Each structure stands twice: as structure tokens, then as C-alpha cells.
Amino acid sequence: MNLNPYWVSGFVDGEGTFYVGINHNSTMSVSYQVLPEFRIVQHKRDIGVLYALKKYFQCGVVRVNHDDRYELRIRSIKHINDYVLPHFDRYPLHTQKKFDYIKFKKIIGLINQNIHLSEDGIIKIIDISSTMNRKDKTKAQEIKRLIIGEYKVHTC
Amino acid sequence: MNLNPYWVSGFVDGEGTFYVGINHNSTMSVSYQVLPEFRIVQHKRDIGVLYALKKYFQCGVVRVNHDDRYELRIRSIKHINDYVLPHFDRYPLHTQKKFDYIKFKKIIGLINQNIHLSEDGIIKIIDISSTMNRKDKTKAQEIKRLIIGEYKVHTC
Numbered sequence: 040m041n042l043n044p045y046w047v048s049g050f051v052d053g054e055g056t057f058y059v060g061i062n063h064n065s066t067m068s069v070s071y072q073v074l075p076e077f078r079i080v081q082h083k084r085d086i087g088v089l090y091a092l093k094k095y096f097q098c099g100v101v102r103v104n105h106d107d108r109y110e111l112r113i114r115s116i117k118h119i120n121d122y123v124l125p126h127f128d129r130y131p132l133h134t135q136k137k138f139d140y141i142k143f144k145k146i147i148g149l150i151n152q153n154i155h156l157s158e159d160g161i162i163k164i165i166d167i168s169s170t171m172n173r174k175d176k177t178k179a180q181e182i183k184r185l186i187i188g189e190y191k192v193h194t195c
Numbered sequence: 196m197n198l199n200p201y202w203v204s205g206f207v208d209g210e211g212t213f214y215v216g217i218n219h220n221s222t223m224s225v226s227y228q229v230l231p232e233f234r235i236v237q238h239k240r241d242i243g244v245l246y247a248l249k250k251y252f253q254c255g256v257v258r259v260n261h262d263d264r265y266e267l268r269i270r271s272i273k274h275i276n277d278y279v280l281p282h283f284d285r286y287p288l289h290t291q292k293k294f295d296y297i298k299f300k301k302i303i304g305l306i307n308q309n310i311h312l313s314e315d316g317i318i319k320i321i322d323i324s325s326t327m328n329r330k331d332k333t334k335a336q337e338i339k340r341l342i343i344g345e346y347k348v349h350t351c
Contacts (some may be wrong), residue, residue: 040289045201050289051207052202053243085290088208132240133196182303 042089048130055079057143059168061182073155077123080110096122138173158186196247204286211235213299215324217338229311233279236266251280261274
């Protein structure tokens with residue numbers, strides 16, 4: 040199965056997700072880690088398409104998502120920079136998902152400049168990611184309040 | 196928004212449906228009408244993409260699907276023959292949806308030959324459509340039993 044690049048963007052417009060998670064990680068200088076992720080989830084009957092997409096992007100892992108659903112997941116910043124962003128810059132999305140992509144790319148840009156390693160940077164990233172994916176962002180906002188609180192303790 | 200044909204197939208692989216309904220219609224010679232339909236459903240925020248697809252296929256109607264969801268719906272046999280089938284024959288689908296498309300095309304072929312106007316033809320179409328879309332086909336199977344029953348009454 041050889042995928043045309045425009046087909047890939049059409050399919051991702053329907054089925055793909057650009058996601059940025061913020062997880063607690065005590066080994067990080069600001070205690071929180073930014074985890075960008077590009078994924079495509081399919082029922083197991085279409086696992087072949089996920090492997091074709093993995094081949095197309097030359098990276099990623101095909102793994103169980105939940106129950107009988109599988110995903111192609113690309114988390115490596117290097118792979119996102121080298122393969123994911125160049126694809127979507129050249130073969131653009133058309134649905135509202137393109138705005139998620141623009142925000143995702145902006146966050147990758149901040150990570151590339153190591154801005155995510157500062158408290159201000161994490162807060163900036165939370166503010167951007169909170170407007171992505173139209174899902175509940177309670178956790179991210181709670182982390183932001185925690186960081187702001189901790190920051191105030193340090194500076195007062 | 197100008198859509199690349201491959202983008203269209205990729206998007207339909209994720210979001211499109213090839214559906215064949217069988218409805219009771221007392222004005223038809225066999226009392227049942229075959230209603231093939233190609234549709235793409237989107238949240239209203241992406242209604243612009245539906246209009247771009249309508250422009251691409253040069254046919255169809257954009258209308259409410261349910262709640263805040265809209266659909267591009269193409270039902271005309273002539274439009275399906277002239278615009279939908281030529282597109283997907285040239286720019287193929289890659290997911291398991293391609294098998295729905297193959298069955299859909301087979302049923303359109305039967306309609307083109309007026310085979311759907313006979314009881315045997317309706318039964319043949321029900322048998323094909325029952326294996327499409329992985330949804331509950333109770334109604335179609337019930338219609339088939341009704342037709343077979345009626346047919347037996349006529350011939351005994």
C-alpha cells in the first residue's frame with residue numbers, strides 16, 4: 040500500500056490528532072514535562088493502514104490504543120521535526136484541525152528553543168495546548184495553577 | 196478551498212459512508228425502493244469543507260444530519276454514476292471502507308440494469324447491502340423475509 044501525500048493529509052484531517060500532554064516528572068527542572076504527540080487511531084481491521092502510514096512517515100510506533108483499537112504514535116521531537124511538520128507544511132489540512140496543527144507546531148518551536156524547560160515556558164505551552172482538541176483541560180489548568188503558586192513561593 | 200482528489204479520498208476513507216437503504220414504497224412495482232447514498236458527516240464548524248466537497252463532486256446537498264452535525268449527501272443515481280464512482284475508481288480508498296465502496300458500486304450497477312425493480316433483484320441487493328457498514332441490518336433482513344413470503348404467496 041503506497042500512500043499519496045495528499046491522501047495522508049485527507050485521512051489525518053478525519054482521523055488524526057495533534058496532542059500536547061503536560062505530565063508531572065520530578066526529574067525535570069520545572070517538575071513538569073511537555074509531551075507532544077501525533078497519533079492516528081484505527082480499529083484493528085485497519086492496522087494495515089497504520090503500518091502504511093508508519094512507513095510513509097518513516098517513524099512512529101503502532102501499538103494498542105484501547106480495546107480493539109490501534110494507533111500509530113509519533114512522540115520523538117526529532118521525528119516530529121524531521122517528518123511530521125514538513126509533511127503538513129507541504130500538504131495542508133483543510134478542516135478546523137489545521138488550527139490544532141498550527142498550535143502543535145508552535146509548541147514544537149518552543150521546545151526546539153528549550154523554552155519548555157522554564158516555568159514561564161511551561162505556562163505558555165499550557166495556555167496554547169488548552170485551546171487544542173476541544174477536550175477537558177482541567178488537568179493542564181491545574182498544573183498551571185500549581186506552577187504559578189510554586190513560582191510565587193519562590194519569588195516572594 | 197480547492198481540494199486535491201487524493202485528499203478527498205483520504206478524507207472519505209476516514210469520514211465518508213457508502214450506504215444503501217431499502218424503504219417501503221407502495222408506488223414501486225415490488226413495494227420496496229432501493230436508496231443508495233454517499234454521505235460525509237461533519238460538525239458544523241467544518242461545514243466549509245462539506246461545501247468544498249460539494250463543489251468538488253459538482254453535486255449533492257449540504258443539510259443537517261443531527262444536532263450540530265451537517266452532511267453532504269449524494270443520492271441521485273445519475274450523479275453517483277457521473278461523479279462519485281469515477282472519482283473513487285481513479286483515486287482509490289485504502290481502509291476497509293473500500294469493500295463498502297465495491298459493494299455500493301455493484302448495487303449501482305444492478306440499479307443501472309433495472310434489476311432492483313424485481314423481487315429477486317431486491318433480495319440480491321439486500322444480501323449485498325447487509326454486509327456493508329457493519330451496522331444492524333435487522334430491517335433489511337425483515338424486508339427480505341417479507342418479500343420472500345409475498346413471493347411464495349404469489350407463486351404457490
